[in-house]
Amino acid sequence: MNSNINIKDVEERSNDNKSVHARCSLSTVRATSTPAYTMAGTVSDLASIYRAWLDCTSQGRWNDLPKYMHSTYTYNGQEFDPQTFVTLVQREANRFAGFTINVDAILIDDGAQCLSCRLYSKGRPTETIFGYEPPGQDVYFVEHHFAWFTAGKLSKTLFTLDFKSVSYQFRHPDAEYALDLLGQSPTLATKTLSRQSLEDAFGAYLGCVNDWKMKSDLARFCHSEMTHNGEKLTVD
Known part of the structure; x- marks a missing residue:
């Protein structure tokens, strides 16, 4: 989500080319409407919890956000209690008009109680972002999140932002920008792999x-x- 804890920190990290290599079993969940919230740790429940958490941010339901979070929550290496995190996210979301979050695709490892999510958010900046003046129109932010759960609640998130596409939209406000969505990608495989x-x-x-x-x-x-x-x- 583009309601990052400190959006200036994202800019500083955008040129960091270090990569993290991970290996896990994944089950794919395509973007659909948000399922009902549950506290269990199955594949569908993890997706449900995470979607509900994103919906709270997208809809500005700040009082509901903590109930999906563990008592200690780590976000890109920074540790927060739920209420402190909510305050910071609310501040960042208020920098945009018409802010919304949409899930493109989710990959889930139920054994490790973690998921990977590709999402995009959009909003019209109302103040300077990444050193750019507001372009007077919506800007799309494409992000990749890795999220871990403890006792059915969100306890850790790592994320990366496609800063190149964000910078392009600010520098070329009159150019057409089209999202490249996984959910709309054609299936090219001629055979199915295990x-x-x-x-x-x-x-x-x-x-x-x-x-x-x-x-x-x-x-x-x-x-x-x-x-x-x-x-x-x-x-x-």
């Missing part, structure tokens, strides 16, 4: 990158044409 095969393939892809073997091995893992952060690229 969960373990998907994990193995992605692990091998990361190994190819880490071992600097992309020139010789990348074509094994990527289509000849692909979309990377909204940009059409060829494997060459």
Whole structure:
């Protein structure tokens, strides 16, 4: 969500190219309407809790936000109690008019009680953001969140922001901007891989990158044409 705890900190981290490598079993949950809130820790419940938490922020229901949060909550390395976090998020959300959050896709690891969420939020800035003056129109923020749950409540979140696309919208307010949504991507697969095969393939892809073997091995893992952060690229 673009109601970041300290939006200036995001700008400072946007050029940090360090990456975190993780490996887990994932179940995919496509963007749908928000299910009823529950406190259990199943796949559907984790998605329900997280969607309800995002809805509270999107709809400005600040008094409801803490009930989905653990008594201690860590957000990008900073520790908060629920009420302190709510106060800071409310302050950031108030920097935008018409602020809303939408889920694009969610991946869930029920065993580890965590999920990954790609979401986009939008709002019309009412003050300077990232050093840019308000463009007088909505700006879209695309984010990727990793969230962990303790006893059925949100206890930790790590997020990254697509700062490049945000900067483009501020610098080119008259240009057309189209979201590249996973939920609208066509299915290109000609065969279905098992969960373990998907994990193995992605692990091998990361190994190819880490071992600097992309020139010789990348074509094994990527289509000849692909979309990377909204940009059409060829494997060459």
